[in-house]
Amino acid sequence: MLPALVALVCEVPAQAQAPTLQSRVEAKLAEAGPGTRFGLVVATDDGRELVAISPEGRFVPASTTKMFTIAAVFADLPGIEQPDANGGASVLLERHGAAAQDVVLEGHGDARLSSAPGCAEDCLAALADAVAAKVREVGNVIGDDTAFPDQRWSQGMSWNNIPTASGTAASALTLDDNELPLLVTPSAPGQRPTVALAPYFILRNEAVTGPAGGVSDLDVERLPLSRDLRLTGTIAAGAKPQRIRLGIDDPADFAAWRLKALLEARGVRVTGAVLARHRPAGAAPPTSSHGELLARLTPPPLHADLTQTAKVSQNLHAELFLRRLARLGGGGGSVAEGVKAVRVLLDQAGVPQRQAEFSDGAGMSTYNRLSPRGAVTFLRWASHQPWGSAWREAFPVGGVDGTLARRFHGGPLQGRLFAKTGSLNQTSALVGYLVAKSGRTLAFAAFANDIPEGAGAVKAIDAALELVAAEN
Numbered sequence: 001m002l003p004a005l006v007a008l009v010c011e012v013p014a015q016a017q018a019p020t021l022q023s024r025v026e027a028k029l030a031e032a033g034p035g036t037r038f039g040l041v042v043a044t045d046d047g048r049e050l051v052a053i054s055p056e057g058r059f060v061p062a063s064t065t066k067m068f069t070i071a072a073v074f075a076d077l078p079g080i081e082q083p084d085a086n087g088g089a090s091v092l093l094e095r096h097g098a099a100a101q102d103v104v105l106e107g108h109g110d111a112r113l114s115s116a117p118g119c120a121e122d123c124l125a126a127l128a129d130a131v132a133a134k135v136r137e138v139g140n141v142i143g144d145d146t147a148f149p150d151q152r153w154s155q156g157m158s159w160n161n162i163p164t165a166s167g168t169a170a171s172a173l174t175l176d177d178n179e180l181p182l183l184v185t186p187s188a189p190g191q192r193p194t195v196a197l198a199p200y201f202i203l204r205n206e207a208v209t210g211p212a213g214g215v216s217d218l219d220v221e222r223l224p225l226s227r228d229l230r231l232t233g234t235i236a237a238g239a240k241p242q243r244i245r246l247g248i249d250d251p252a253d254f255a256a257w258r259l260k261a262l263l264e265a266r267g268v269r270v271t272g273a274v275l276a277r278h279r280p281a282g283a284a285p286p287t288s289s290h291g292e293l294l295a296r297l298t299p300p301p302l303h304a305d306l307t308q309t310a311k312v313s314q315n316l317h318a319e320l321f322l323r324r325l326a327r328l329g330g331g332g333g334s335v336a337e338g339v340k341a342v343r344v345l346l347d348q349a350g351v352p353q354r355q356a357e358f359s360d361g362a363g364m365s366t367y368n369r370l371s372p373r374g375a376v377t378f379l380r381w382a383s384h385q386p387w388g389s390a391w392r393e394a395f396p397v398g399g400v401d402g403t404l405a406r407r408f409h410g411g412p413l414q415g416r417l418f419a420k421t422g423s424l425n426q427t428s429a430l431v432g433y434l435v436a437k438s439g440r441t442l443a444f445a446a447f448a449n450d451i452p453e454g455a456g457a458v459k460a461i462d463a464a465l466e467l468v469a470a471e472n
Contacts, residue, residue, distance in 0.1 A: 021471055025051050025464045032460040035452040040461075041372035042444040042468050045380060050442070051468060054372070056355070059447035061370035062422030064431040065363030066318045068356070068378070070306050070394060072342045073321050074387040076328060080302040087324070088297035089113050089173065091127040091259075092289055093135065100139030100271055103131055104291055105259050107145045107173025107252070109324045109333075110299045111317040115176055115258050122299040124175060124255070128262035130295035140272035141263065143256030146279035146286050147172035148323045148333035152249065155335075156365030158425070163222040167364060168247030170319040172333070175255040177316055178248040184218060184231070185241040186210075193235050200257060201246065203229045210234035218242055225249050252276040285332045303390075310394040310420060311402035315362040322361025335360065346374075349381035363422055375431050375445035383433070383443070392418055395432050407458070412437070413466055419444075426450055428457045434465060436472040444468075 019027075029038045039054040049055070073080065087110035094102045105127065107113070115124040131138070152169035153162065161167030168178040183196040186209045193209050207218055218233040226249075235242060248254045253276040260270050279285065309317040326337030339358050346356050355374025359367040382388045396402030399414030403421040408414050419432025431445045444465060448457035 022051050025467055026053060028464040028467055029460045032457045033455050035450060036448050036455065036457050037450045039372040039447040040464065041376045042442050043376050044442060047380060050472060056371050056373055058369040058371055059449050060366060060424060060427045061363060061368055062424040062427045062429050063313045063363040064420045064422040064429045065358055065368050066310060066313060067420040067431060068342050069318050069322050069361040070310055071382055071391050072325050072345045073306060074391045075345055076341065077325065082301055084110060084299040084302055088299050089127065090296035091130055091294050092291035093294060094291035100137065102140040102142055103138045104142045104144050105173065105255055106289060107171065108147050109172050109320055111174050111305060111320045112299050113175050122297055124259060125262060126297060127295055128259060128266060131263055132266035132268050134294055137269040137271065140275050141256045141260040141270060142275045142277055143173050143252030144277040145171040145173035145252040146277060149281045150278040151281055151335050154360030154365050156359045156367030158366065159224055161364060162224045162247060164247050165245035166315055168316055169249050169251055170316060171251035173252045173255050174320065175258060178251045180246045182244040182246055183241050184235055186235045186237050186239050189237045195231065200254060201227050201229050203231060205231050207231045208234050210236050212237040216242065220244055250276055252278065307394040311396050313403050313421060315364055318362035319360065346378065349378045351377050372445040372447060376443045379443035392433060395420055407462060411466060413469055430461055434469050436469045438472055440472060442472065
Protein backbone atom coordinates (compact mmCIF):
# COMPACT_ATOMS: atom_id res chain seq x y z
CA MET A 1 0.00 0.00 0.00
CA LEU A 2 2.87 2.40 0.70
CA PRO A 3 4.06 2.77 -2.94
CA ALA A 4 0.51 3.55 -4.05
CA LEU A 5 0.18 6.18 -1.31
CA VAL A 6 3.48 7.78 -2.39
CA ALA A 7 2.30 7.86 -6.00
CA LEU A 8 -0.97 9.52 -4.98
CA VAL A 9 0.87 12.17 -2.97
CA CYS A 10 3.18 12.88 -5.93
CA GLU A 11 0.21 13.38 -8.26
CA VAL A 12 -1.45 16.06 -6.13
CA PRO A 13 1.02 18.90 -6.85
CA ALA A 14 0.84 18.21 -10.59
CA GLN A 15 -2.96 18.40 -10.58
CA ALA A 16 -2.96 21.63 -8.51
CA GLN A 17 -0.25 23.32 -10.57
CA ALA A 18 -1.13 26.98 -11.23
CA PRO A 19 -1.75 28.07 -14.83
CA THR A 20 1.29 29.53 -16.55
CA LEU A 21 1.59 33.23 -17.25
CA GLN A 22 1.24 32.53 -20.97
CA SER A 23 -2.00 30.57 -20.51
CA ARG A 24 -3.46 33.39 -18.38
CA VAL A 25 -2.44 35.97 -20.96
CA GLU A 26 -4.06 33.85 -23.67
CA ALA A 27 -7.23 33.77 -21.57
CA LYS A 28 -7.19 37.57 -21.34
CA LEU A 29 -6.88 37.87 -25.10
CA ALA A 30 -9.66 35.32 -25.60
CA GLU A 31 -12.03 37.73 -23.84
CA ALA A 32 -12.09 39.69 -27.13
CA GLY A 33 -14.25 36.90 -28.54
CA PRO A 34 -13.81 34.55 -31.49
CA GLY A 35 -12.36 35.52 -34.83
CA THR A 36 -9.53 37.87 -33.89
CA ARG A 37 -6.00 36.67 -34.65
CA PHE A 38 -3.54 37.72 -31.90
CA GLY A 39 0.23 37.91 -31.77
CA LEU A 40 2.14 38.95 -28.66
CA VAL A 41 5.75 38.80 -27.51
CA VAL A 42 7.05 40.29 -24.27
CA ALA A 43 10.78 39.98 -23.61
CA THR A 44 13.43 41.05 -21.15
CA ASP A 45 16.40 43.12 -22.22
CA ASP A 46 18.55 39.98 -22.53
CA GLY A 47 16.06 38.45 -24.97
CA ARG A 48 14.23 36.03 -22.68
CA GLU A 49 10.65 35.81 -23.89
CA LEU A 50 8.14 35.88 -21.03
CA VAL A 51 5.17 35.46 -23.38
CA ALA A 52 5.24 34.31 -27.01
CA ILE A 53 1.92 33.99 -28.80
CA SER A 54 2.24 33.49 -32.58
CA PRO A 55 5.69 35.12 -32.37
CA GLU A 56 6.53 34.52 -36.04
CA GLY A 57 3.07 35.37 -37.34
CA ARG A 58 2.93 38.04 -40.05
CA PHE A 59 0.53 40.80 -39.01
CA VAL A 60 -0.65 44.06 -40.55
CA PRO A 61 1.12 46.53 -38.21
CA ALA A 62 -0.88 49.69 -39.08
CA SER A 63 0.70 52.84 -37.65
CA THR A 64 3.33 51.00 -35.62
CA THR A 65 5.13 51.16 -38.99
CA LYS A 66 5.94 54.79 -38.13
CA MET A 67 8.27 53.78 -35.31
CA PHE A 68 10.65 52.18 -37.83
CA THR A 69 10.55 55.16 -40.20
CA ILE A 70 11.21 57.55 -37.31
CA ALA A 71 14.01 55.33 -36.00
CA ALA A 72 15.73 55.51 -39.40
CA VAL A 73 15.49 59.31 -39.32
CA PHE A 74 17.01 59.44 -35.82
CA ALA A 75 19.76 57.04 -36.90
CA ASP A 76 20.62 58.31 -40.37
CA LEU A 77 19.33 61.80 -41.17
CA PRO A 78 21.92 64.37 -40.12
CA GLY A 79 21.17 67.65 -38.38
CA ILE A 80 17.74 66.90 -36.94
CA GLU A 81 18.55 69.13 -33.96
CA GLN A 82 19.44 72.06 -36.24
CA PRO A 83 17.15 74.37 -38.26
CA ASP A 84 15.94 72.52 -41.34
CA ALA A 85 17.94 74.42 -43.96
CA ASN A 86 17.51 71.70 -46.59
CA GLY A 87 13.76 71.28 -46.30
CA GLY A 88 12.22 74.73 -46.52
CA ALA A 89 10.13 75.96 -49.44
CA SER A 90 11.45 78.67 -51.78
CA VAL A 91 9.97 81.12 -54.24
CA LEU A 92 11.53 82.09 -57.59
CA LEU A 93 10.81 84.18 -60.66
CA GLU A 94 11.09 82.47 -64.04
CA ARG A 95 11.32 84.65 -67.14
CA HIS A 96 10.36 83.37 -70.59
CA GLY A 97 11.61 85.89 -73.10
CA ALA A 98 9.23 88.82 -73.46
CA ALA A 99 6.40 86.93 -71.78
CA ALA A 100 5.31 87.73 -68.23
CA GLN A 101 7.48 86.23 -65.55
CA ASP A 102 6.09 83.25 -63.65
CA VAL A 103 6.23 82.73 -59.92
CA VAL A 104 7.47 79.26 -58.91
CA LEU A 105 6.88 77.89 -55.41
CA GLU A 106 9.33 75.03 -54.85
CA GLY A 107 8.97 72.45 -52.14
CA HIS A 108 11.97 70.60 -50.69
CA GLY A 109 10.31 68.09 -48.38
CA ASP A 110 9.32 70.18 -45.36
CA ALA A 111 6.01 69.10 -43.84
CA ARG A 112 5.24 72.27 -41.86
CA LEU A 113 4.73 75.12 -44.35
CA SER A 114 1.65 77.04 -43.20
CA SER A 115 -0.80 79.60 -44.54
CA ALA A 116 -2.77 79.80 -41.30
CA PRO A 117 -3.74 83.22 -39.97
CA GLY A 118 -1.25 84.32 -37.34
CA CYS A 119 1.47 81.99 -38.65
CA ALA A 120 4.70 82.79 -36.84
CA GLU A 121 7.28 80.54 -38.52
CA ASP A 122 7.61 78.57 -41.75
CA CYS A 123 4.94 80.78 -43.30
CA LEU A 124 3.79 80.95 -46.91
CA ALA A 125 2.99 84.62 -46.28
CA ALA A 126 6.70 85.38 -45.98
CA LEU A 127 7.26 84.02 -49.50
CA ALA A 128 4.32 86.02 -50.82
CA ASP A 129 5.84 89.13 -49.22
CA ALA A 130 9.12 88.46 -51.05
CA VAL A 131 7.33 88.31 -54.40
CA ALA A 132 5.25 91.42 -53.71
CA ALA A 133 8.40 93.35 -52.81
CA LYS A 134 9.93 92.53 -56.20
CA VAL A 135 7.12 92.65 -58.79
CA ARG A 136 3.56 93.92 -59.20
CA GLU A 137 2.50 91.63 -62.03
CA VAL A 138 3.20 87.98 -62.76
CA GLY A 139 2.07 85.35 -65.23
CA ASN A 140 1.50 81.83 -63.98
CA VAL A 141 1.79 80.71 -60.37
CA ILE A 142 3.46 77.30 -60.40
CA GLY A 143 3.70 74.78 -57.58
CA ASP A 144 6.84 72.66 -58.05
CA ASP A 145 7.23 69.40 -56.11
CA THR A 146 9.87 67.80 -58.35
CA ALA A 147 12.25 67.32 -55.41
CA PHE A 148 10.40 64.00 -54.93
CA PRO A 149 8.98 61.81 -57.69
CA ASP A 150 5.23 62.00 -58.20
CA GLN A 151 4.27 59.14 -55.88
CA ARG A 152 1.47 60.67 -53.87
CA TRP A 153 0.36 57.40 -52.31
CA SER A 154 2.30 54.28 -51.47
CA GLN A 155 1.28 50.86 -52.73
CA GLY A 156 -1.45 49.25 -50.66
CA MET A 157 -3.24 52.48 -49.67
CA SER A 158 -7.01 51.88 -49.61
CA TRP A 159 -8.69 54.15 -52.15
CA ASN A 160 -11.45 55.14 -49.72
CA ASN A 161 -8.85 56.70 -47.39
CA ILE A 162 -7.49 59.01 -50.11
CA PRO A 163 -10.16 61.76 -49.77
CA THR A 164 -9.58 61.99 -46.01
CA ALA A 165 -6.91 63.75 -43.99
CA SER A 166 -5.56 60.30 -43.05
CA GLY A 167 -4.82 59.53 -46.69
CA THR A 168 -3.95 62.93 -48.11
CA ALA A 169 -1.29 62.92 -50.82
CA ALA A 170 2.44 63.16 -50.03
CA SER A 171 4.44 65.76 -51.93
CA ALA A 172 7.71 67.65 -51.66
CA LEU A 173 5.54 70.78 -51.59
CA THR A 174 3.30 70.47 -48.54
CA LEU A 175 1.04 73.22 -47.19
CA ASP A 176 -1.26 73.12 -44.16
CA ASP A 177 -0.72 69.36 -43.88
CA ASN A 178 -2.25 69.02 -47.38
CA GLU A 179 -5.76 69.25 -46.02
CA LEU A 180 -8.71 71.65 -45.92
CA PRO A 181 -11.35 71.87 -43.19
CA LEU A 182 -15.08 71.65 -43.91
CA LEU A 183 -17.16 73.21 -41.13
CA VAL A 184 -20.78 72.05 -40.88
CA THR A 185 -23.16 74.02 -38.63
CA PRO A 186 -26.73 72.86 -37.98
CA SER A 187 -29.69 75.07 -38.82
CA ALA A 188 -33.42 74.48 -38.19
CA PRO A 189 -34.67 70.88 -38.25
CA GLY A 190 -35.38 69.75 -41.79
CA GLN A 191 -33.16 72.43 -43.33
CA ARG A 192 -29.74 72.17 -44.94
CA PRO A 193 -26.92 72.85 -42.48
CA THR A 194 -24.63 75.78 -43.11
CA VAL A 195 -21.24 74.86 -44.58
CA ALA A 196 -17.96 76.75 -44.68
CA LEU A 197 -15.27 75.57 -47.09
CA ALA A 198 -12.53 77.28 -49.08
CA PRO A 199 -13.49 77.36 -52.79
CA TYR A 200 -10.78 74.90 -53.81
CA PHE A 201 -13.44 72.17 -53.81
CA ILE A 202 -16.91 72.17 -55.37
CA LEU A 203 -19.41 71.13 -52.69
CA ARG A 204 -22.89 69.66 -53.14
CA ASN A 205 -24.66 69.95 -49.82
CA GLU A 206 -27.31 67.23 -49.45
CA ALA A 207 -27.10 66.97 -45.67
CA VAL A 208 -30.09 67.67 -43.42
CA THR A 209 -30.42 69.16 -39.95
CA GLY A 210 -32.08 66.58 -37.73
CA PRO A 211 -34.12 67.03 -34.53
CA ALA A 212 -32.45 68.44 -31.44
CA GLY A 213 -30.86 65.74 -29.33
CA GLY A 214 -30.69 63.35 -32.25
CA VAL A 215 -27.69 61.52 -33.65
CA SER A 216 -25.29 63.38 -35.97
CA ASP A 217 -24.01 61.23 -38.81
CA LEU A 218 -22.36 63.13 -41.67
CA ASP A 219 -20.49 61.68 -44.61
CA VAL A 220 -18.39 63.26 -47.35
CA GLU A 221 -17.98 61.49 -50.68
CA ARG A 222 -15.25 62.30 -53.19
CA LEU A 223 -13.58 60.21 -55.85
CA PRO A 224 -9.77 60.30 -55.97
CA LEU A 225 -8.37 63.09 -58.21
CA SER A 226 -11.75 64.85 -58.23
CA ARG A 227 -12.61 68.16 -56.57
CA ASP A 228 -16.34 67.42 -56.45
CA LEU A 229 -17.63 66.78 -52.93
CA ARG A 230 -20.99 65.45 -51.81
CA LEU A 231 -22.04 66.04 -48.21
CA THR A 232 -24.79 63.71 -46.96
CA GLY A 233 -26.27 62.57 -43.68
CA THR A 234 -27.65 64.48 -40.71
CA ILE A 235 -26.45 66.83 -38.00
CA ALA A 236 -28.63 67.36 -34.94
CA ALA A 237 -30.17 70.79 -34.39
CA GLY A 238 -28.31 72.63 -31.64
CA ALA A 239 -25.25 70.37 -31.94
CA LYS A 240 -21.77 71.84 -32.02
CA PRO A 241 -20.41 72.53 -35.53
CA GLN A 242 -18.58 69.55 -36.96
CA ARG A 243 -15.14 70.04 -38.50
CA ILE A 244 -14.28 67.50 -41.21
CA ARG A 245 -10.69 67.37 -42.49
CA LEU A 246 -10.47 66.81 -46.24
CA GLY A 247 -7.41 65.42 -48.03
CA ILE A 248 -5.74 67.12 -51.00
CA ASP A 249 -4.87 65.03 -54.07
CA ASP A 250 -2.47 67.50 -55.77
CA PRO A 251 -0.58 69.35 -53.05
CA ALA A 252 1.59 71.33 -55.49
CA ASP A 253 -1.51 72.66 -57.24
CA PHE A 254 -3.16 73.47 -53.89
CA ALA A 255 -0.10 75.34 -52.62
CA ALA A 256 0.11 77.38 -55.84
CA TRP A 257 -3.62 78.14 -55.61
CA ARG A 258 -3.14 79.42 -52.07
CA LEU A 259 -0.07 81.48 -53.02
CA LYS A 260 -2.02 83.13 -55.85
CA ALA A 261 -4.63 84.33 -53.35
CA LEU A 262 -1.93 85.70 -51.04
CA LEU A 263 -0.25 87.54 -53.92
CA GLU A 264 -3.50 89.11 -55.05
CA ALA A 265 -4.21 90.21 -51.48
CA ARG A 266 -0.88 92.06 -51.63
CA GLY A 267 -1.75 93.85 -54.83
CA VAL A 268 0.16 91.59 -57.23
CA ARG A 269 -1.73 91.07 -60.48
CA VAL A 270 -1.76 87.46 -61.69
CA THR A 271 -2.42 87.25 -65.44
CA GLY A 272 -1.81 83.53 -65.93
CA ALA A 273 -3.03 80.26 -64.45
CA VAL A 274 -2.36 78.12 -61.41
CA LEU A 275 -0.18 75.21 -62.51
CA ALA A 276 1.61 72.23 -60.92
CA ARG A 277 4.99 70.86 -61.93
CA HIS A 278 5.67 67.19 -61.11
CA ARG A 279 8.52 64.73 -61.71
CA PRO A 280 7.42 61.39 -63.17
CA ALA A 281 8.35 58.32 -61.14
CA GLY A 282 11.68 57.00 -62.41
CA ALA A 283 12.87 60.35 -63.77
CA ALA A 284 16.09 61.85 -62.45
CA PRO A 285 15.75 64.56 -59.81
CA PRO A 286 16.36 68.17 -60.92
CA THR A 287 19.97 69.27 -60.61
CA SER A 288 19.12 72.91 -59.85
CA SER A 289 16.32 75.45 -59.81
CA HIS A 290 15.69 77.70 -62.78
CA GLY A 291 15.02 81.35 -62.20
CA GLU A 292 15.81 84.11 -59.76
CA LEU A 293 15.61 83.03 -56.14
CA LEU A 294 13.66 85.58 -54.11
CA ALA A 295 13.44 83.83 -50.75
CA ARG A 296 13.78 80.45 -49.05
CA LEU A 297 12.41 79.48 -45.66
CA THR A 298 14.36 77.71 -42.93
CA PRO A 299 11.91 75.65 -40.86
CA PRO A 300 12.53 74.64 -37.23
CA PRO A 301 14.57 71.51 -36.38
CA LEU A 302 13.09 68.17 -37.39
CA HIS A 303 13.37 66.71 -33.89
CA ALA A 304 10.16 68.38 -32.70
CA ASP A 305 8.32 67.22 -35.82
CA LEU A 306 9.51 63.65 -35.30
CA THR A 307 8.14 63.68 -31.76
CA GLN A 308 4.83 65.18 -32.82
CA THR A 309 4.51 62.67 -35.66
CA ALA A 310 4.95 59.77 -33.25
CA LYS A 311 2.75 61.21 -30.51
CA VAL A 312 -0.32 61.91 -32.67
CA SER A 313 0.46 59.37 -35.44
CA GLN A 314 0.65 61.92 -38.27
CA ASN A 315 0.55 59.95 -41.52
CA LEU A 316 1.65 62.62 -43.98
CA HIS A 317 4.70 63.66 -41.98
CA ALA A 318 5.82 60.04 -41.67
CA GLU A 319 5.54 59.60 -45.43
CA LEU A 320 7.63 62.72 -46.01
CA PHE A 321 10.28 61.44 -43.60
CA LEU A 322 10.45 58.24 -45.65
CA ARG A 323 11.02 60.23 -48.84
CA ARG A 324 13.68 62.36 -47.19
CA LEU A 325 15.48 59.19 -46.11
CA ALA A 326 15.36 58.18 -49.77
CA ARG A 327 17.53 61.17 -50.72
CA LEU A 328 20.43 59.99 -48.55
CA GLY A 329 23.50 59.27 -50.64
CA GLY A 330 22.07 61.03 -53.68
CA GLY A 331 18.85 59.05 -53.95
CA GLY A 332 15.91 60.42 -55.89
CA GLY A 333 13.37 60.49 -53.06
CA SER A 334 11.22 57.53 -54.11
CA VAL A 335 9.13 55.40 -51.78
CA ALA A 336 11.15 52.30 -52.71
CA GLU A 337 14.43 54.04 -51.79
CA GLY A 338 12.97 55.12 -48.46
CA VAL A 339 11.77 51.61 -47.68
CA LYS A 340 15.25 50.34 -48.56
CA ALA A 341 16.80 52.77 -46.05
CA VAL A 342 14.54 51.39 -43.32
CA ARG A 343 15.43 47.85 -44.39
CA VAL A 344 19.14 48.63 -43.89
CA LEU A 345 18.39 49.57 -40.28
CA LEU A 346 16.35 46.40 -39.77
CA ASP A 347 19.27 44.33 -41.09
CA GLN A 348 21.58 46.02 -38.60
CA ALA A 349 19.16 45.07 -35.83
CA GLY A 350 19.11 41.43 -36.96
CA VAL A 351 15.47 41.42 -38.08
CA PRO A 352 15.05 39.10 -41.11
CA GLN A 353 12.91 40.16 -44.04
CA ARG A 354 10.22 37.59 -43.31
CA GLN A 355 9.63 39.31 -39.95
CA ALA A 356 9.34 42.89 -41.26
CA GLU A 357 8.30 44.00 -44.74
CA PHE A 358 7.06 47.54 -45.42
CA SER A 359 5.58 49.35 -48.42
CA ASP A 360 5.18 52.80 -46.88
CA GLY A 361 6.37 54.96 -44.01
CA ALA A 362 3.13 55.60 -42.12
CA GLY A 363 1.35 52.25 -41.94
CA MET A 364 -1.65 53.00 -44.15
CA SER A 365 -0.56 50.31 -46.61
CA THR A 366 -2.31 46.99 -46.25
CA TYR A 367 0.79 45.36 -47.76
CA ASN A 368 2.91 45.90 -44.64
CA ARG A 369 3.73 42.87 -42.49
CA LEU A 370 5.45 42.62 -39.10
CA SER A 371 5.91 39.79 -36.64
CA PRO A 372 5.85 40.28 -32.86
CA ARG A 373 9.30 38.70 -32.53
CA GLY A 374 10.75 40.90 -35.25
CA ALA A 375 9.37 44.03 -33.58
CA VAL A 376 10.74 43.06 -30.16
CA THR A 377 14.14 42.21 -31.64
CA PHE A 378 14.28 45.72 -33.07
CA LEU A 379 13.13 47.31 -29.80
CA ARG A 380 15.82 45.55 -27.81
CA TRP A 381 18.51 46.53 -30.33
CA ALA A 382 17.34 50.13 -30.58
CA SER A 383 17.43 50.61 -26.82
CA HIS A 384 21.23 50.26 -26.96
CA GLN A 385 21.79 52.69 -29.86
CA PRO A 386 23.02 56.27 -29.30
CA TRP A 387 19.69 57.57 -30.56
CA GLY A 388 17.57 54.98 -28.72
CA SER A 389 16.59 57.13 -25.75
CA ALA A 390 15.49 60.08 -27.90
CA TRP A 391 13.51 57.70 -30.12
CA ARG A 392 11.71 56.15 -27.15
CA GLU A 393 10.94 59.58 -25.69
CA ALA A 394 9.00 60.39 -28.87
CA PHE A 395 6.50 57.57 -28.20
CA PRO A 396 3.08 58.24 -26.66
CA VAL A 397 3.04 57.58 -22.90
CA GLY A 398 0.27 55.43 -21.43
CA GLY A 399 -2.39 57.53 -19.70
CA VAL A 400 -0.43 60.71 -20.32
CA ASP A 401 -0.23 61.97 -23.91
CA GLY A 402 -0.64 61.39 -27.62
CA THR A 403 -2.69 58.48 -28.87
CA LEU A 404 -2.32 56.79 -25.45
CA ALA A 405 -3.65 59.71 -23.39
CA ARG A 406 -6.85 57.83 -22.52
CA ARG A 407 -5.47 54.30 -22.47
CA PHE A 408 -4.00 52.96 -19.21
CA HIS A 409 -5.15 56.17 -17.47
CA GLY A 410 -5.48 55.55 -13.74
CA GLY A 411 -4.08 52.04 -14.04
CA PRO A 412 -0.77 50.47 -13.00
CA LEU A 413 0.86 51.27 -16.36
CA GLN A 414 0.01 54.96 -16.41
CA GLY A 415 3.29 56.77 -17.07
CA ARG A 416 5.07 53.41 -17.28
CA LEU A 417 4.30 52.35 -20.85
CA PHE A 418 5.91 53.98 -23.90
CA ALA A 419 4.55 52.67 -27.16
CA LYS A 420 3.36 53.36 -30.69
CA THR A 421 -0.26 52.61 -31.41
CA GLY A 422 -1.68 51.29 -34.65
CA SER A 423 -5.23 51.02 -35.94
CA LEU A 424 -6.58 50.21 -39.37
CA ASN A 425 -9.55 48.31 -40.68
CA GLN A 426 -9.84 45.10 -38.60
CA THR A 427 -6.43 45.84 -37.06
CA SER A 428 -5.16 47.04 -33.68
CA ALA A 429 -1.51 47.13 -32.59
CA LEU A 430 0.68 48.38 -29.78
CA VAL A 431 4.48 48.14 -29.81
CA GLY A 432 6.99 49.56 -27.34
CA TYR A 433 8.31 49.34 -23.79
CA LEU A 434 6.73 48.95 -20.36
CA VAL A 435 8.15 49.20 -16.87
CA ALA A 436 7.08 46.12 -14.90
CA LYS A 437 6.25 46.02 -11.20
CA SER A 438 9.81 44.97 -10.43
CA GLY A 439 11.16 48.07 -12.16
CA ARG A 440 12.52 46.13 -15.11
CA THR A 441 11.89 47.49 -18.59
CA LEU A 442 10.33 44.96 -20.96
CA ALA A 443 9.96 45.20 -24.72
CA PHE A 444 6.66 44.09 -26.20
CA ALA A 445 4.74 43.87 -29.45
CA ALA A 446 1.00 43.15 -29.54
CA PHE A 447 -1.05 42.70 -32.72
CA ALA A 448 -4.69 41.93 -33.35
CA ASN A 449 -5.73 41.28 -36.95
CA ASP A 450 -8.98 40.13 -38.57
CA ILE A 451 -11.07 41.77 -35.81
CA PRO A 452 -14.74 41.00 -36.60
CA GLU A 453 -17.13 43.87 -37.28
CA GLY A 454 -18.46 45.23 -33.99
CA ALA A 455 -15.76 43.55 -31.91
CA GLY A 456 -12.72 45.13 -30.30
CA ALA A 457 -9.27 44.08 -29.15
CA VAL A 458 -7.85 47.09 -27.31
CA LYS A 459 -9.19 46.18 -23.86
CA ALA A 460 -7.93 42.60 -24.18
CA ILE A 461 -4.44 43.76 -25.25
CA ASP A 462 -4.23 46.27 -22.41
CA ALA A 463 -5.38 43.73 -19.84
CA ALA A 464 -2.80 41.22 -21.06
CA LEU A 465 0.02 43.74 -20.76
CA GLU A 466 -1.08 44.81 -17.29
CA LEU A 467 -1.07 41.15 -16.22
CA VAL A 468 2.48 40.64 -17.51
CA ALA A 469 3.68 43.85 -15.85
CA ALA A 470 2.14 42.87 -12.51
CA GLU A 471 3.97 39.54 -12.40
CA ASN A 472 7.44 40.62 -13.49
